[in-house]
Structure formats: structure tokens, C-alpha cells
Amino acid sequence: MIKYLSQFAIAFASLYALGIGALYLGQRSIQYQASTDRTTAPEAGLAGFQDIVLITPDGEKLVAWWKAPNPGKAITLYFHGNGGSLWNRRDRARSLTDDGRGLLMVSYRGYSGSTGSPTEAGLHTDALTAYDWIAKSYEPSRLVVYGESLGTGVAVRLASDRPVAGVILDAPYTSTAEVASKIYWYAPVGLLMLDQFRSLDIIQKIKAPLLVMHGTKDPVIPIEFGEKLFTAAHEPKTFVRLEGSGHSSNLEDGGLKAVDAFLSNVEIQIASSRSAKKAEVP
Structure with a gap:
């Protein structure tokens, strides 16, 4: 025996x-469940958008959709989730720019026709490249970073390194390792996972206003992860609890109203800053 x-x-x-x-x-x-299919802005039905290609410091070519803002309007720098492509976010691109706002929606390396292969370090390089491209023409006081799912870790890291006017996190996590450990409970995830996107460790570095949205029925990243990250963040901050919403439809399930209000507050600050500068001129 x-x-x-x-x-x-x-x-x-x-x-x-x-x-x-x-x-x-x-x-x-x-x-990284990337779709390599590339869709142009015209093919996606996005009027007023341009297809651009950004070159990263390490030589990758990033496909992106860009729509310039109207005067006084905010610009959203959008980082998508781990699956799909830009095509899957075309309706969001349209919704976030309906009021004359600007948007740069970047396809990570290895996604939607962009070259290279995704890694945590690579995605952070992609984010910095996108930020620097916008910063050549616009003040950081107009730039709001929007992260969706996996992209929340990208957004948190960028906003902890660069000045921004605001941060929007849609279905965020504390770290991807903590999420993965709930799924692969039998594996030593914390020791083996290469790309952990540890947002909880750096969220306090962000001083800009923060909006967190999370669905109560999220089967991928349970809402307690978003609540834990939110608790660790500095004020000013707002948490929007979307009853019955799942993982990938928070913006469509009521979150757009909160996002619009958040961006409107940024635009109020833009207008106030401009008025103050005019008043200083003799």
C-alpha cells in the first residue's frame, strides 16, 4: 500500500x-488575448477621427485613433483591456467624443496591427509614448487618462509618473496577480507571474482627481478589488457602483453619465485657468 x-x-x-x-x-x-486585426477609423464609422502611428523609443509602431478636441474641451487618453481590438471600442470612442472632446485610443504593442508583443514593461512604454505625443501640443491640464480592465494598471502607472488632469478607472484591480490567484488558486501565482501590474502599490502617488467605476456583477474582476484600490487612493475621488453591471459594459450601463460629469469638471478647471491667465495680463 x-x-x-x-x-x-x-x-x-x-x-x-x-x-x-x-x-x-x-x-x-x-x-494578453490580443486580436491582430486592424481597423481604420473610417472603417469603424468614426467621423472626425484620424488614423495615426506612434513610434515607441524601442522601435515599435503603435496603431491609434485620434480626434482633436474643440477649444476648451478635455482630451481622453484611453487604454483598453486585455482582449479584442480597437474595433471593439469603436462605440466608446464615439461616446467619449460626442461633445467635442478629444480622444487618443492606443492599440498596445501586439494588438490591432501594432508591432511587437505585449508585456507589462512594453505597455508602460506604449503609454508614455502616447502621453508624450499629446503633450507636444496640449497642456496636461486637459488630459484625462482612462483605463479599462487591464488598462487600469497602465493608467495608474502613467498617472503616477506624469501630470494629468484626472484618472478614470473602469473595472480596476489591485494587481493582476491577485486577480489571477482567485482563478488559479492551486498555483503560486505571486511567485510565477511575470506581469503583475501592482496598482495598489502606487495608487497613492496619484494626486489628480480620480473616478472609479465597477459593476456589482463583474465575474472577471470582482468589485471588492476596485473598492480596495479606491480606499487606498488620495482624495479627491469618486466611486460609482453600477448595480447589475458585468465586466465590460460599465460605461454603457450608466457609467457614461459619471464620466461626462467628471470630464465637465476638468473643463471647468480649464476655463478657470484661462480666465486667471487673462486677468494677469496687464
Whole structure:
């Protein structure tokens, strides 16, 4: 009996090790479910948008949709989630610019026709590249960073490194490792995961106004992750709890109203700043 139990234990341990090894080697293909299909702004039906290509410092070419803002309007720098493509966000691009606001929606490396392969470091480089492109023509006081799901980690990191007028987090997490550990409870995720996007560790570096939206029925990133991240953030901050909303439809399930109010407040600050500068002129 002992012999058979020993053999079983060895077989089980071997299978477990193989499974963990496969999970480790394939983790980025699981974490980044990229569609490589490229869609132009005209093909997406986005009037007033331009297709642009941004070149990162490490030589990657990032596909992006850009719509310039009307005078006095805010600009949203949008970072999407881990799945799909720009095409899947075309309705959001339209909704976020209906009132004359600007938008730069970037396709990460490896997504939607952009070159390269996604990694945490790579996505942060992509974010900085997009920010710097906008900053060449517009003041940071007009720029609001919007992160969706995986993109919330990108947004938090960028806003902790660069000045922005506001941060919007749509279905955020404390870290991707903590989310993954709920799914792969049997694996030492904290030790093995390469790209952990530890937003909780840096959220306090953000001084800009913060809006967090989370659905109560989110099956991917449970709302308690968003609540925990929100608690750790500095004021001013607002949490919008969307009853019955899932993971990928918070903006459509009532969040757009909160986003519009948030961006309107940024535009009030823009107008106030302009008035103050005019008053200083002799």
C-alpha cells in the first residue's frame, strides 16, 4: 500500500509540475488575448477621427485613433483591456467624443496591427509614448487618462509618473496577480507571474482627481478589488457602483453619465485657468 501511495504521490507531483510549467510558459498568451486585426477609423464609422502611428523609443509602431478636441474641451487618453481590438471600442470612442472632446485610443504593442508583443514593461512604454505625443501640443491640464480592465494598471502607472488632469478607472484591480490567484488558486501565482501590474502599490502617488467605476456583477474582476484600490487612493475621488453591471459594459450601463460629469469638471478647471491667465495680463 505504501508503495502504491508513494507512486501515486510521485505521479501527482509530476503532473502538477508539468501543469504549472505549462501555465508559466503560456501565461502571457492567457493574460494578453490580443486580436491582430486592424481597423481604420473610417472603417469603424468614426467621423472626425484620424488614423495615426506612434513610434515607441524601442522601435515599435503603435496603431491609434485620434480626434482633436474643440477649444476648451478635455482630451481622453484611453487604454483598453486585455482582449479584442480597437474595433471593439469603436462605440466608446464615439461616446467619449460626442461633445467635442478629444480622444487618443492606443492599440498596445501586439494588438490591432501594432508591432511587437505585449508585456507589462512594453505597455508602460506604449503609454508614455502616447502621453508624450499629446503633450507636444496640449497642456496636461486637459488630459484625462482612462483605463479599462487591464488598462487600469497602465493608467495608474502613467498617472503616477506624469501630470494629468484626472484618472478614470473602469473595472480596476489591485494587481493582476491577485486577480489571477482567485482563478488559479492551486498555483503560486505571486511567485510565477511575470506581469503583475501592482496598482495598489502606487495608487497613492496619484494626486489628480480620480473616478472609479465597477459593476456589482463583474465575474472577471470582482468589485471588492476596485473598492480596495479606491480606499487606498488620495482624495479627491469618486466611486460609482453600477448595480447589475458585468465586466465590460460599465460605461454603457450608466457609467457614461459619471464620466461626462467628471470630464465637465476638468473643463471647468480649464476655463478657470484661462480666465486667471487673462486677468494677469496687464
